[in-house]
Amino acid sequence: MMFVPGNNPGMMADAHIYGPDSIMLDLEDSVTMAEKDTARLLVHNALKSIDYGDTEMVVRINPLNTPYGKKDIEAVVKAGVDVIRMPKTETAEEVIEVEREIERVEKEIGCLGRTKIMAAIESTLGIVNAYAIATASPRMMGIALGAEDYCANLKAQRTKGGEELRLARETIVVAARAAGIDALDTVFSNLNDMETFRNEVEYIKSLGFDGKSIINPRQIEVVNEIFTPKEKEIEKARAIVAAIMEAEKKGSGVIALNGKMIDRPVVIRAQRTIQMAIASGVLSPDEA
Amino acid sequence: MSDIQAAAKSLNKSVYEDNLKKNIEERMELQGKSPKLATLEEAIRRSGLKDGMTISFHHHFRGGDKVVNLVVAKLAEMGFKNLHLAASSLSDVHAPLIEHIKNGVITRISTSGLRGELAREISMGLMEEPVIFRSHGGRGAAIAKGDLHIDVAFLGASSCDPLGNACGYSRSENAKSICGSLGYALPDAQYADKVVILTDDLVPYPNTPNSISERDVDFVVEVDSVGDSSKIASGAIRDTKNPRDILLAQQAAKVIINSGYFKDGFSIQTGSGGASLAAVKFIRESMIEKGIKASFALGGITAHMVKLHEEGLIERLIDVQSFDKVAAESIKTDPMHKEVSSCEYASADEPGSAVHYLDIVILSALEADVNFNVNVLVGSDGIIRGAIGGHPDTAADSALSIIVCPLLRGRIPCIVDEVTTLITPGSSVDVIVTEYGIAVNPRRPELAERLKEAGLKVVDIKSLRDKALSIIGTPAALPFGDKTVGIVMNRDGSVLDVIKNIDDKK
Numbered sequence: 001m002m003f004v005p006g007n008n009p010g011m012m013a014d015a016h017i018y019g020p021d022s023i024m025l026d027l028e029d030s031v032t033m034a035e036k037d038t039a040r041l042l043v044h045n046a047l048k049s050i051d052y053g054d055t056e057m058v059v060r061i062n063p064l065n066t067p068y069g070k071k072d073i074e075a076v077v078k079a080g081v082d083v084i085r086m087p088k089t090e091t092a093e094e095v096i097e098v099e100r101e102i103e104r105v106e107k108e109i110g111c112l113g114r115t116k117i118m119a120a121i122e123s124t125l126g127i128v129n130a131y132a133i134a135t136a137s138p139r140m141m142g143i144a145l146g147a148e149d150y151c152a153n154l155k156a157q158r159t160k161g162g163e164e165l166r167l168a169r170e171t172i173v174v175a176a177r178a179a180g181i182d183a184l185d186t187v188f189s190n191l192n193d194m195e196t197f198r199n200e201v202e203y204i205k206s207l208g209f210d211g212k213s214i215i216n217p218r219q220i221e222v223v224n225e226i227f228t229p230k231e232k233e234i235e236k237a238r239a240i241v242a243a244i245m246e247a248e249k250k251g252s253g254v255i256a257l258n259g260k261m262i263d264r265p266v267v268i269r270a271q272r273t274i275q276m277a278i279a280s281g282v283l284s285p286d287e288a
Numbered sequence: 289m290s291d292i293q294a295a296a297k298s299l300n301k302s303v304y305e306d307n308l309k310k311n312i313e314e315r316m317e318l319q320g321k322s323p324k325l326a327t328l329e330e331a332i333r334r335s336g337l338k339d340g341m342t343i344s345f346h347h348h349f350r351g352g353d354k355v356v357n358l359v360v361a362k363l364a365e366m367g368f369k370n371l372h373l374a375a376s377s378l379s380d381v382h383a384p385l386i387e388h389i390k391n392g393v394i395t396r397i398s399t400s401g402l403r404g405e406l407a408r409e410i411s412m413g414l415m416e417e418p419v420i421f422r423s424h425g426g427r428g429a430a431i432a433k434g435d436l437h438i439d440v441a442f443l444g445a446s447s448c449d450p451l452g453n454a455c456g457y458s459r460s461e462n463a464k465s466i467c468g469s470l471g472y473a474l475p476d477a478q479y480a481d482k483v484v485i486l487t488d489d490l491v492p493y494p495n496t497p498n499s500i501s502e503r504d505v506d507f508v509v510e511v512d513s514v515g516d517s518s519k520i521a522s523g524a525i526r527d528t529k530n531p532r533d534i535l536l537a538q539q540a541a542k543v544i545i546n547s548g549y550f551k552d553g554f555s556i557q558t559g560s561g562g563a564s565l566a567a568v569k570f571i572r573e574s575m576i577e578k579g580i581k582a583s584f585a586l587g588g589i590t591a592h593m594v595k596l597h598e599e600g601l602i603e604r605l606i607d608v609q610s611f612d613k614v615a616a617e618s619i620k621t622d623p624m625h626k627e628v629s630s631c632e633y634a635s636a637d638e639p640g641s642a643v644h645y646l647d648i649v650i651l652s653a654l655e656a657d658v659n660f661n662v663n664v665l666v667g668s669d670g671i672i673r674g675a676i677g678g679h680p681d682t683a684a685d686s687a688l689s690i691i692v693c694p695l696l697r698g699r700i701p702c703i704v705d706e707v708t709t710l711i712t713p714g715s716s717v718d719v720i721v722t723e724y725g726i727a728v729n730p731r732r733p734e735l736a737e738r739l740k741e742a743g744l745k746v747v748d749i750k751s752l753r754d755k756a757l758s759i760i761g762t763p764a765a766l767p768f769g770d771k772t773v774g775i776v777m778n779r780d781g782s783v784l785d786v787i788k789n790i791d792d793k794k
Contacts, residue, residue, distance in 0.1 A: 010698065013759065017723040018535060050759070189527075217531035 001058065001144075001184060001213050002220065003064045005030035006039040012046045013131040018217035019224075019280075022056035027072050028063075028087045036068045047079035057084040058118065064097055073098065077105040077115050083141060088149065089119035090126045095136035101137070115139065118184075121144030123153045127168050134179035142182035144213060146171050160196055162203070182210040191216050201226045228280040229273045237270035237277075319493045322450035326509045328486070330363050331507035332440075333675045335482040338361075340370045341439035344480060346473035347377035347400075348444070348456055348609065349465060352519030355444035355486055357384045358511065364393045370394040374436055376472035376630070377675050380404030381519075389414055398436060400424060401665065401675020410773055411671045413789035419774045421665065421787075424472060424608065425634025425643065425681035426779035431475040432631055432638075435781055441480035443473045444514035445500065448487035452505025453498035456610070456627075457620040460491045465515035468619045469589070470499040470608025474629030477504040490515045499627055507547035521612045526564030527569070532723055536692045537566030539721045539744070540650055545574050546742035547735060549647045549688050552580050556602075557587040557649040557682055560611045563692045564650050568592040575601050584644050587633070587649075587678060589615040589625070597625065606642050608633040608678075634681035636779045643678075643685035651679055653693040653720075655707045658749050660714030660729050662691055665776070670766040670790040672774065676711055681779055684716040688735070695722040701756035701763065703727075703749065708766065710725060710785040711776060724755055767794030 001019035004011050006027045016024045025046065031039040043059055059081050061072035073084065086098055098117060106112045117139045121127055127150070127247060136145050147158070147165055156164040169185065176183035185204040188197045201212055201223055212223050229237070244267050247255040255262050277283035289297070296303045311318065326334065337343070345356050356375065361384070362688065370725075373385070373394045383405040386396045400419040402410060402739075410419060422430060430436040446466050447458035456470040457463070465488055477483050477500045485500065485505040528534060540563065544550055556571075558564040569592070574582065584604040585593045591614035595604045605625040610616040619625045634643045654674060655663045662683070669674040674788035683689040693702050703722065718735060720727045728736035740746050767790060774787030 013696070014532065014723060018531060218529070218534065 001211060002217065003060075003187065003213060003215050004032070006043040006059070006254050007035045009042055009046070012042065013050060015217075016050075016052045016055045018119045018220055020055065020214070020217075020220055021211065022058050022083075023052065024058040024060055024085055024213070026060045027068070028060045036062070040068070040072055044075040044079045047076065047081055056082050058085050060085040060087055060120075061098075063087060064094070064101070064283075070101055074105050077102055078109055081115060083116045083118050085118045085120060085144070087120050088122045088126070088146070089133055089143075090121075090123055091129055092132040092136035095119060095133055095140065099137045099139055113139075116141040118142040118144060118182075120146045121146045121151035121168075121172065124150070126150075127171050130171050130175035130176055134175045134181055140179065140181055142184055142210070143168060143172055143176050143179075144184035145186045147186035162200065169204065169207055169209070176210075177208065181206065182262070185209045185212045187213045187215050189215060191218060194218075194222065198222050198226070224280065227276065228282055229277045231282075233273055234277045234283055237273035240267060240270035241274065289488065312526055316492065319450045322508070324502075324505065325450050326507045328359065328484075328509045328511070329366065331484045331509050332362065332366060335484060335506065336441045337368065337440045337482075339368055340372075342372040342437060344438040344441040344443075344476045345373070345375040346443055346470065347375060347379065348467040348470055348472060349515035349520050350467075351379055351381050352465070353355075353379070353381055353444070353514075354511075354516065354517035355442060355514050356382055359442045359486070360385060360393065362720060364391065366390050368393060370395045372398070373762075374398040374438060375400075376424065377401045377677075378403070378406060378477075380406075382406050386414065394419075394626060397424065398427075399675075400427060400677055401671045401676070407672040410733045411666075411787075411790050412792065413769065413771050413773055415477070415773065418772045418786070420777060421676055421774055422777045423634070423676045423680045423779050424630045425636060425641065426676075426777055426781070427472075428475045428630035428633070429635040429637045429779065430777070431479045431779065432635065433781075438476055438480035440482045440484060441473075441476035442484050442486060443470075443476060443500065445470070445485050445487045446487045446514070447489040447491050448505075448508055449491055449493040449495035449502075450508055451493050452485055452502035452508050453493070453495040454481075454485045454487065454500040454501070454505065455495060455498055455620075457616055458491065459495075459620070460489055462489050462491075464488050464513060465520060465674070466515050466613065466616045467515070468616030469607040469627045471608030471628055472630050473500065475631055477501075477569070482506045484509060486511050486514055488515075501503045506517050521610070521616060528566050530562055534563035534566050536563040536694065536721055538570055538725060539723075540564075540567045540690055540692050541570035541574065542742065542744055543690055543719055543721060543726060543739060544571060544648055544650075544688075546739055546744065547648070547688050548738055550574070550578075550580065553583045554580070554647045555584045555586060555645060556582055557585065557646055557678075557686070558587055558590075558593075559650060559652055560590055561652045561692075564652065565590060565592050566651055567692070568596070572596055572599075572601060584642075586646055587682065589619070591615060594618045594625070597622075606633070613644050634678050634685070635660055636681070641685075642664050643681050646673055646682060646686040648688045649682040649686040650689070650690050650692060651683060651712075653691045653702065655702050655704050656691055656693055656717070656720050656749075657704050657707045657714070658753050659706075660717040660720065660727075660749065661707045661710050662712040662714075662717055663709045664711050665774075666709040666787055668708065668763070668766075670708060670768060670788075672787065676776070680712040680716065683712045684779065688718050689716060689764050690719045690721060691717055691722045694762060695724045695752060698761055701753075701760050703752040705753065705757050707749050709774075709776060709787055720749065720752075722752055724752060727752055767791050769794070 445454035769791035
């Protein structure tokens with residue numbers, strides 16, 4: 001998910017050419033108070049007029065307790081946004097409030113249920129309430145960690161290794177999995193340190209995250225490379241799925257492949273690898 | 289009659305007389321009295337320059353050049369009028385020429401490019417005679433065959449000895465203005481009636497190995513400075529961080545790698561723009577991975593190319609222009625890094641010119657159109673703001689020409705129905721790479737097939753034009769006037785296009 005400031009038409013116009021899975025146009029932190037209205041108008045027009053192809057379009061709105069939040073929801077829902085991203089989410093009630101606003105606008109234009117919600121959790125209270133937030137609405141499609149505000153709130157310093165974020169990251173992944181939605185990691189803002197960025201992406205993938213928020217197209221390649229299943233992984237996954245289908249035909253639930261037991265969790269992981277391979281474009285749906 | 293007298297008579301020669309007065313002066317002293325040493329004014333006077341004649345300059349000092357302004361100011365002061373200024377190129381730094389044009393000192397200009405205030409004024413109709421634009425190869429060929437006759441060439445050199453052996457670099461400790469190759473100056477030195485070298489580093493004879501030989505030089509003028517070194521060449525490799533340039537570079541590199549020309553012994557030329565330089569980086573990785581080496585890199589040589597050469601990935605460098613200090617230093621010390629003249633580089637007339645043996649070239653564009661024609665000279669506002677350079681030469685003679693061009697620059701569409709000015713005809717352009725897809729010239733179906741097979745996004749060029757129009761809308765027509773301010777010559781000496789004045793009252 002690539003962050004793009006909502007007040008920069010040049011960046012908004014060609015953000016999709018770099019091939020991010022989703023684009024988050026920002027109305028919140030990257031836009032000054034004086035430019036909130038301009039940015040909202042620009043984002044509305046970008047969503048309506050730019051052909052972003054298959055890219056999932058997300059808009060980060062201002063919180064509802066500011067004068068901008070409701071106007072943001074109205075403008076972007078009317079423009080057909082895929083996902084609204086809530087900043088600094090701390091409780092399930094906040095999600096419900098946003099859902100109510102979305103519903104109001106959707107009813108007005110006759111497309112009830114189209115807009116999904118993603119919540120960024122950026123405080124200790126938010127982390128404590130992570131599961132409640134993740135399950136607050138059927139529109140919830142993901143939760144994300146916002147590390148800077150979280151760390152300030154935690155009274156901890158950011159470090160290269162990210163030890164201070166360990167509990168928050170694990171909580172986000174566990175809550176998202178329990179709720180059956182996606183978990184997205186925080187941004188990495190030093191563009192000149194690609195090595196630490198790469199290590200961090202590998203680390204958060206190992207924790208179970210579904211993806212990483214990025215702030216520059218230069219970071220896309222690394223994320224895609226790490227999250228795209230390798231050829232060997234895909235081959236193995238296809239062998240497992242083929243074996244289990246064969247076994248199911250014969251009425252057997254547990255089988256062995258190359259001497260190793262294949263049970264349900266192994267099959268689920270294999271299916272997920274195949275889905276990732278299709279999503280990354282390295283495997284065509286026909287081959288799977 | 290003695291036998292010796294008879295022999296002399298039979299050969300129509302005289303008999304030897306012993307009248308040698310041996311000069312026993314120390315030679316370091318003697319060279320200081322070289323008859324070629326002169327002040328600028330003396331050199332001009334003794335060159336026989338007259339009103340209406342053609343003077344020439346090179347542009348190896350780029351934005352730091354001081355030679356053109358210095359010489360033309362002196363000519364104005366001496367009362368010359370109606371001169372034809374034939375430079376290999378002109379840039380922002382030459383704005384003082386505007387006054388000399390207004391005063392009638394300069395009435396005609398031939399060049400590869402124009403930029404800045406001078407370009408703007410000329411586009412608005414400053415001159416009565418249109419500027420003649422030629423490519424680098426076209427200029428060399430025009431000089432060689434006499435289409436462009438030079439009466440007096442004023443050539444800046446980074447070092448020169450009192451006899452006229454001159455270089456674009458210096459081996460002395462006083463080196464001030466280093467530019468590397470003097471390739472664009474070499475035809476001038478060879479073919480001009482009189483040659484004046486201006487240098488800010490007068491070194492003892494012999495300044496060898498030399499670029500320009502004393503045999504071609506008539507006068508040597510020592511001046512305070514021929515150029516501002518900080519504006520001549522940048523210091524080190526600079527990698528672009530612009531994500532769009534990186535995307536374009538990746539696509540261009542993929543085109544090259546899958547083109548069928550990426551084989552051991554291939555040859556390549558790239559420009560100095562961000563995307564071109566970034567493409568070299570990606571090509572390098574693939575060369576290492578596949579164990580492929582290039583036989584030569586051509587053209588404007590950059591630090592990137594020097595690095596690949598020093599790593600053993602490119603056997604030879606053929607250098608008509610050194611783009612940075614690393615390249616300038618390399619040409620001085622490395623015998624496999626060869627300086628060539630613009631004729632040897634890109635003349636259409638010379639079967640041995642290097643472009644004929646060039647496999648791949650990556651080029652940029654201000655605009656390209658649906659017929660693959662390219663414009664690198666005139667901006668979308670109708671104002672001259674670029675240079676032809678070696679663009680049409682390399683596109684025409686290479687086996688594979690790749691134009692890297694963003695679909696949009698701000699609010700300006702770069703893939704259009706028809707280019708504002710035709711510089712490189714579409715028949716010589718094979719591939720256009722944009723951030724929205726890759727267009728392959730329909731004349732190259734086999735190439736399109738190869739790129740498609742490799743999974744590249746090959747699109748119809750008309751769809752790129754439509755995409756640009758859908759984002760930006762149709763721009764208003766340009767307010768061209770009736771006056772011809774520029775004539776674009778094709779590299780073979782025929783006329784390719786004309787540039788009309790911009791009428792800002794329209």
